[in-house]
Amino acid sequence: MTDLRELSSKRKKAHTKLLELDSKVYKAFLDMEGAAFGDGALSKMHKELIAIGISIVINCESCMQWHIEQAAKSGATENQVLEAIEVGIEMGGGPATAHARFALDVMAEVFG
Numbered sequence: 001m002t003d004l005r006e007l008s009s010k011r012k013k014a015h016t017k018l019l020e021l022d023s024k025v026y027k028a029f030l031d032m033e034g035a036a037f038g039d040g041a042l043s044k045m046h047k048e049l050i051a052i053g054i055s056i057v058i059n060c061e062s063c064m065q066w067h068i069e070q071a072a073k074s075g076a077t078e079n080q081v082l083e084a085i086e087v088g089i090e091m092g093g094g095p096a097t098a099h100a101r102f103a104l105d106v107m108a109e110v111f112g
Contacts, residue, residue: 004109007065037070045074049084052103056088059099068106078111 018026037047048071055063071081085103089096 004065004106007062011062011066043074045071045076045080048074049076049080052081052084053088053091056085056096056099056103057092059095061102064099064103065106068103068110072110078107081107081111 037044037051042050048067051067052064052071055067068081071084076084085100085107088103089100092099
């Protein structure tokens with residue numbers, strides 16, 4: 001299993017490095033992320049839940065971890081996160097079911 005603390009550490013180091021390098025593309029991505037995940041017709045929490053399902057389908061472990069953590073910080077319950085994972089499983093079929101195993105490990109870390 002991927003070490004979640006190591007995954008977070010790598011993500012933070014890459015974030016810091018890209019900012020130090022003054023990456024215009026990365027800064028534009030952060031601006032887009034802020035616009036996409038800000039409260040609007042859908043709350044940030046609901047948008048994070050959508051992102052969890054997408055993360056399952058595309059098998060992005062770092063994305064799963066980030067969006068589960070962000071969903072929880074935004075007020076999502078463990079059951080809401082589970083349902084988002086289940087939507088990803090349904091949309092992605094068998095492969096997404098295998099990818100969801102990582103998301104379940106993240107849930108255990110985030111929700112205890």
